[in-house]
Amino acid sequence: MKKFGLTLLTAFAGGALALGAYKFAENKYDQNMSIEDKQKVYFASNPQAGNVVSSAGSVDLTQAAAEVTPAVVYIRTTYSSNSSDGGSDPFEQMFGQMFGQRMRPQGPQMASGSGVIISPDGYIVTNNHVVAKAEKIQIVTNDHHSYEAKVIGTDPNTDLALIKVNATNLPIVKLGNSDAVRVGEWVLAVGNPFKLNSTVTAGIVSAKGRSIGIIGRDEQEESPFPVRQQETPSLRKGIESFIQTDAAINPGNSGGALVNTNGELIGINAAIASHTGSYEGYGFAIPINLAKKVLNDIKKYGAVKRGYVGIGFADLSDPDAAKQVKSDKTNGLYVTSIVDGSGAEQAGIKEGDIITKVEGNTVYESSDLQERVARLQPGDKINLTVLRNGSEKNFTVTLKADAPANKTAAVSKSATELYNKLGASFQPLSAAQKAKFHVNSGVLVTQVRRGGVFDDTEIPVGSVITSINKQAVNSVEDIDKAITNLRNGRLMISGYYPDGGSFNNIFDVQ
Structure with a gap:
């Protein structure tokens, strides 16, 4: 027993001596170690420090490009010659003509951008500024099929728009999780810059949560503080929390896809910081987690409930x-x-x-x-x-x-063109709303866009449209059918204002 105790004591003493010698040597050599060697020691002894999981997956970009490209479309828009604001668009004022190839010739004007198919039955997300005030919206897919699109609704506060084409079995991009995006991960920007269809560029996420003060800047009132307003309608400013990337984005990329290397949509490209109007290093995309809420509201309600x-x-x-x-x-x-x-x-x-x-x-x-x-x-x-x-x-x-903004803010012509020219979004009436207005049919006006017929004639949000060209309407599909039944090139719209007063307005749509 004594022998065992002596052996144990000797072992402890030897261990203490060895530990002391190690610590002495460690301190001595630590001062002489290079930074690179210290890095190796640190990460070797702290494996969790380097175990950062990215949402990007592998760095191979080919599979993601192949999956996403078929679902990114080219958007060509046409405007009447009097729909221009003469360069007052805040996007063009701040960054120049970078968001689309906007030209200003005599007669009808044209512009272009990109969009992303997010539903097989034809729903497409793009930027509000790509389709704002457009009378005709043409979509060209990656396989060169062409469609006319109608505006389902827009949200100027986030610069998002939801449009739709009549098609089925379209390729779509999988929605990702922008909260999981990490600064430094690889991303792809897919769009149609300079009318070069299906262009893919790569870069990294440079920053998140960027606010560059572009959305809604023309509507912001003066304030004693340089404040980011987000509360009352009179002070409301655009909602900005951009993903910043150095993937090359140029005119025509607006509304296109920003995806990770898993091929998941993490943002909608919206802006670039540039003094020339072309790419100079940084682009900005609307996070898809924000876009999901906006697009779902537009699809369900015709406008965003915020x-x-x-x-x-x-x-x-x-x-x-x-x-x-x-x-x-x-x-x-x-x-x-x-x-x-x-x-x-x-x-x-x-x-x-x-x-x-x-x-x-x-x-x-x-x-x-x-x-x-x-x-x-x-x-x-x-x-x-x-x-x-x-x-x-x-x-x-x-x-x-939000308190109701009681203002009216938001042809050889096909039904889609006429629908876009109305400049409004609609929602079927509920039974309670029908009872309130004492009607058997009708749709509720949920959004009025600037420059459209409803804006010009001051039909506000909250109005009820009961008939178009004397045809009862209960849905967007009914509106499509009714507006093609023109009477001498005129459109007659009947309904009730929010206060219950009736109207019968006749519009010349030639």
Whole structure:
């Protein structure tokens, strides 16, 4: 027994001596190790540090290109000669003619862009600015089939549009998860730059959550703060949380696909930063997780149902904004105002609070809040963490619906062209709505787009259309049939305004 104890003691002493010698040698050699050797030691002893899983899959891009290219279409749009704003489009003002090959000849004008087929029965996503005010929209597929498209609905606040062609069994792109996208992963941009059909370029994700101040900038009112507004209709600004990429994007790529190497759609290409109008290094895509909500709403309701927190804020990542509100914080959103009756007011958020987290995720800039809110519906709840008097507090905010924007904002001609010229989106009436207006048929106007017939004649959102050319309408299909039955080149539309007043308007569509 004594021999065993002596042996054990000797072993401990030897181990301690060896460990001490190792530590001495480690400290000695650590000072002489190169940075590269230290990197090798670190990653060898910390295997988890290098175990970063990307949504991109393998780096081979050929399979993804083969899968996606058939579902990216070329879009050619035609405009009447008087539909131009004379260059007042904020996209063209800021970046030049980069979003499509827009030309301004005498007579009808034409432009082009790209779109992505997302449903076998003909639904296509593109940018709002690609199809805005277009009277005729022609789609050309990768296998050179041509179709006329109608606008199902648009969302200028995200620069997205949903259009549709009458076709079946079309190839589609699989929707991915933009939240899983990592900075540095490989991506492909697929589109039709300079009318070069089915062009594929590659690059990496350069950044996420970018806000470049292009969407809605013509509608933003003056404010005492350089704020990112997202609350009230009068102050509402575009919702931007772009994926930034260095994959080459040029005029005509707008509305095209940004995909990972698994061939999954992670974004809709929308803009480039350029002084010349052509590619100079960076492009921006709308995240698909935001687009999913917008497109589903348009398809189901004819317009986007959007909830609002009900605040005005200054983005503290902007040094000028932080200085004006006298804050020493470098991230978060300083609450400058609270909308009466809003979810924020009811939850207890106050002016002077700093929103630091959304659903537990740190808020570095305005897009971190705006995109998250934009995915939700009125009535949904969102958890906000605010800094007040030096300590953080959690609030659950119930999003309120946007107050109705009681304004009217949103031919040899085929039914599709005439439909687009109406410049409106529709939804079948519910039984309750039929009872309210005392009608047996009708569709509800859910969106009015600038420059269309409904805009020009001030038929607002919330109106009910009961008949077109004396034919009762209950659906978009009924409208298609009715508008082809022109009477001496004129279109007669009957219905009721939101307040119940009736109208019978006759439009010249020659």
